[in-house]
Ligand SMILES: [Zn+2]
C-alpha cells in the first residue's frame with residue numbers, strides 16, 4: 048500500500064484530542080533495543096543490516112498491536128514520503144536518511160511506530176495525543192514484552208538493555224512531550240524555565256528551527272538519563288515537571304492578558320492579518336504565526352475558528368506536505384506562494400480577532 | 415579557542431549544558447558543528463556528542479596507549495572517537511573499565527534499575543539471592559556458627575543448578 052493512502056488525513060489527525068492538549072500537543076515513549084549477536088546498525092555492514100531487518104520486521108509486524116500495519120523498508124520509500132513521516136513526528140530525521148537495511152512498522156492508527164536499524168536495531172515508540180505519558184509507557188511496555196519473547200535482546204544484568212550509544216544504556220527509554228508555550232515565550236520566561244528543567248536532568252529543546260530558536264513556540268521536554276532509574280520513576284519525574292510547566296504557561300497567558308493586553312492583541316492580530324492576506328510566506332513564518340493564532344483560539348479571540356483547523360494548517364503547510372498536494376516539483380519560492388494561497392483560502396471565513404472587554408469572559412481555568 | 419573535535423579551526427559554536435550540578439561546555443568550529451548535526455536542533459543530541467568525546471578520552475586512558483579492540487566486531491577506540499557509538503553489544507565488555515567511569519558522569523547510577531526481560535528475571539533474582547547467601551555464609555564462618563553455615567551452604571547448592579548465569583553480552 049502507498050504511504051499516503053495509509054496515513055490518516057491531516058484534517059483527522061488534527062482532531063485527535065487528549066488531556067491538556069491546549070498546551071501538550073503529544074506524548075511519546077521510545078524504547079531502544081538491540082539483538083544479542085549482531086553489530087549495531089552504525090557499525091554493521093549492509094548484508095548484516097539486511098539480515099537483522101529481515102529478522103526483526105516480521106517479528107514486529109506479527110504483534111497483535113500491529114494488525115494491518117504499514118510495513119516498509121526505507122529504500123522502498125521516496126524521499127518525499129520519508130519527509131512526510133518526519134513532519135508527522137513518526138520517524139526521526141536520522142531514520143529518514145537511511146535506505147537499504149533499515150525499515151519501519153507503523154500501526155493502523157499511528158499510535159505505535161517502530162524504526163528498525165535506526166541508531167539501534169529497534170527504536171519503538173508509542174504516541175498519544177495530549178498529556179498521556181503513563182498510557183504511552185504502558186502501551187510500549189506491553190509491546191516490548193511481546194517482542195522479547197520473539198527476539199533475543201542484548202541485555203546485561205548490570206547495565207540493562209545494551210544500546211549503540213552509552214547515553215541510552217539501561218532502560219533505553221526516552222519519555223517526551225511536545226509542548227506549545229507561546230505564553231511563557233511572550234512573557235520572556237522561557238529561558239529560566241529551560242534552565243531549571245535542565246537542572247533536573249531533563250532536556251528542553253525547540254522542536255523546529257536551528258540552534259536555539261524554537262519555531263512555532265513548540266518545545267520538547269524529555270529525560271536524558273536512562274541508567275540507574277526505573278522507567279516508572281522517569282515517567283513520574285517528567286509528569287511532575289510537565290505539570291509545573293503547564294501551570295507556568297497558564298499563568299503567563301493570564302498575566303499577559305491582564306497586564307499587557309495590547310501586546311497580546313497586537314501579536315495575534317498581526318498574525319491573523321498576515322496569514323489571512325499574504326501572497327507569499329515561508330514555512331518558518333507560517334509556524335510562528337500559526338502559533339499565535341492557536342494562542343488566540345485558546346484565549347477565545349476567534350469565536351468561529353476551530354483549533355483543529357490551526358493544527359491541520361500547521362501540518363499541511365510544512366514543505367513535504369505542501370509538495371505532496373502538487374504533482375510537479377516545486378521550488379522554495381513556488382512553495383511560499385502556494386502556501387500563502389492555501390492559508391488565505393482556508394482562513395477566508397475566519398473573522399478578525401475580537402477584543403475581550405476588561406473583566407469579560409475568560410478562558411482561563413480560574414476566572 | 416580551538417574546536418574541541420578537530421583541534422584545528424577556531425571554535426565559533428559554543429554549547430553549555432547543566433545537568434544536575436554538572437556544567438559541561440562544548441566549543442566547536444562551524445564545520446565540525448555541522449558535521450555533528452549541532453546546528454540542527456532536531457538531529458542534535460548534545461549529550462550524545464559530548465559523551466562521545468568524553469568516552470573516547472576515557473577509553474584511551476584506560477587502554478594505556480594500546481589499542482583496545484572488540485573481539486566480536488573489531489571496533490576500536492578510534493572508531494568510538496569518530497562516531498560516539500559502540501560497535502556491538504559485546505563492546506560493552508571490551509570497554510567495560512573505561513565505560514564505568516563515563517557512565518557515572520552520564521547517568522543517575524551505574525547499575526540498571528528497571529525492566530528486565532521476563533526470561534532473565536528469574537535467573538537474575540536467583541543470582542541476587544545467591545550473592546546474599548554467600549555473604550551470610552562468609553559471616554557465619556567468621557563467627558564460627560557452623561550450623562548456620564551448613565544450612566546456608568545447602569540452600570546455595572539448591573539454588574545453584576537452577577541458576578545458569580544470565581547471558582552476558
Ligand atoms: Zn572543528
Ligand SMILES: [Zn+2]
Pocket residue numbers: 484485486487488489501502503504505506
Ligand atoms: Zn563490539
